[in-house]
Amino acid sequence: MTLAIPPRDADVTPRRLILLSVPALLIGVVAALVLWALSALSEAFSSVLYDLLPDALGVDSAGWWTVLVLTVTGLAVGFVLVIAPGHGGPDSATTEFAEPPQPLRNLPGLAIVTLLSLAGGVSLGPENPIIAINVALVVAAIARFMPGVPPQLSAALAVAATIGALFDTPVAAALLFTGIVAALKTGGALWDRLFLPLVAAGTGAVTMHLLGAQSFAFGLPAYEGPRPIDLLTGVIVAVGATVIALAMLAAFPLVYRAMHALKNRVLIATAGGLLLGLLGWLGGPITMFKGLDQTGELIANVDEYDPAQLAALAGIKIVALLIAASSLFRGGRVFPSVFIGVALGLLGAALIPGMPVALAVAAAVLGVVLVVTRDGWMAIFVAVAVAGDVAVLPVLCAIVLPAWLLVTGAPEFRIAPPAPKIESNAVHTAES
Structure with a gap:
């Protein structure tokens, strides 16, 4: 898993960290709101598909209705991927948590197919597409209104904020970014590197908690201690x-x-x-x-x-x-x-x-x-x-x-993205 961490800044000071905390806080709130909106819309649409419509038609929402809804969901996703600008962005099977920012024109198609998948009952979570959406939005907005903030930092904060919102705690983001920072050899204080991502992740987590996000704790019997x-x-x-x-x-x-x-x-x-x-x-x-x-x-x-x-x-x-x-x-x-x-x-x-x-x-x-x-x-x-x-x-x-x-010796759980076609192949294909 590859997350973008900005190069170490030799001029990191408490004042600079405090100033950059302002956009980090805003990014945390925005990331959580986008996730919450997408989740709320998908739940509402899912209720229509699996509750309101079956009740209105007098059919059982299980059985053939499930087959019908998911088949139509797949058909709708396929059509959106064909006609939407950017075709919904990269195939999620080929992506990690964090990828380079997508063009803004990809986002409507990506949001629609993600909404359809979540509402229709597809066995995938929201993490990859919602991170992609938030990274693209944040990088574009920061570049427009705060051009002094490096795009790499904007992307890192968007990733951290979304992970914090997804898991309703900044701990997951802290652990991920700790591993990334430890792998780098550029030096610098660890907490200087983690400070801003944790501000964004903490804000995202708190915002999602205030919006009523479900916790990952499910009330299992207490563990009485190691034996x-x-x-x-x-x-x-x-x-x-x-x-x-x-x-x-x-x-x-x-x-x-x-x-x-x-x-x-x-x-x-x-x-x-x-x-x-x-x-x-x-x-x-x-x-x-x-x-x-x-x-x-x-x-x-x-x-x-x-x-x-x-x-x-x-x-x-x-x-x-x-x-x-x-x-x-x-x-x-x-x-x-x-x-x-x-x-x-x-x-x-x-x-x-x-x-x-x-x-x-x-x-x-x-x-x-x-x-x-x-x-x-x-x-x-x-x-x-x-x-x-x-x-x-x-x-x-x-x-x-x-x-x-x-x-440790196994490959990553993703499909390698296809290599870009070279020009000679494209010309040969066109001529044939």
């Missing part, structure tokens, strides 16, 4: 989840190539929507959408699922994530990976007698998120946030090590 056996069982669950996520990673390019063999954007998205609809029919609404609300539902009603059903839910969500990410839908992979990790963790707790549920869930989430993000800090943070109990942190810091050994 020697917890290290063994935690490693078993974390490594098992990591291996499953690595299998998902290996299947990603195969599914991507299979879907893109259709070549036409409309056909790819429509076929993806149809397949997602069939999976939604099979697994029910709990296996659809970005997965955050569904994770809470799964934890709250875990007694209703036996181990085979938990395994089936995780498997269906894995296939849904792969198809959604391979079918030109715009969205991120972290939120659905959390649902997969929770389902696998609950399965681990059901299969290992006496294993604390909070530890099992945290260990499995750590393993899956580690593969998806290739970032140990992010994996630990999300695992602790989902468990809602800092007592699991010491154990996670130990069990992340064998999981990381499995992940």
Whole structure:
């Protein structure tokens, strides 16, 4: 994962940091408001699709209605990608959390296809497209009204603010940027480099909290503290989840190539929507959408699922994530990976007698998120946030090590973007 951090400024002073805190605060508020608006619109549209319309027509919102809605969603996404300026920007399957700012003309198409995907029940989260939207808006606005602020800094603050808003806390942004700064060799005080991103991330998190954003804590039973056996069982669950996520990673390019063999954007998205609809029919609404609300539902009603059903839910969500990410839908992979990790963790707790549920869930989430993000800090943070109990942190810091050994040689969980065509090929194609 590559985040842009501005080069070290030898003239960093408290006064300069305070002055730059003003745009950082504004960026935090704007990033949170854009995320909140997109989320609110998608939830309202989803309610129309899955509540109001079925009730008005007297049909069951599950079953064939799910297949119909997701197929039409795919068709609509495909058409928008064809006709919108910029075609909705880069394919989310090829992007990381932070990419170079997109042209502003790409944003309407990107926002529309993201809204359609979130509302229609596609198994992707909002993180990649909302970061892209906020980065483009912030860089353009700062360049217009505060030209003295370097674009690289504007982009970094937009990324930090959006991550803070997405996870309702600046901690995730702090951990990510700490890793990036540690990897650089330009010197400088760590907290000088983190100060402004944390201002933006903290403001974004507080704004989303005031707007009523859902927390990542889901009310799991409290973890009573580390026991020697917890290290063994935690490693078993974390490594098992990591291996499953690595299998998902290996299947990603195969599914991507299979879907893109259709070549036409409309056909790819429509076929993806149809397949997602069939999976939604099979697994029910709990296996659809970005997965955050569904994770809470799964934890709250875990007694209703036996181990085979938990395994089936995780498997269906894995296939849904792969198809959604391979079918030109715009969205991120972290939120659905959390649902997969929770389902696998609950399965681990059901299969290992006496294993604390909070530890099992945290260990499995750590393993899956580690593969998806290739970032140990992010994996630990999300695992602790989902468990809602800092007592699991010491154990996670130990069990992340064998999981990381499995992940360190694996490729990133994304498709390499196609290489630009050279001029001679373009001329040859035109002539032929």
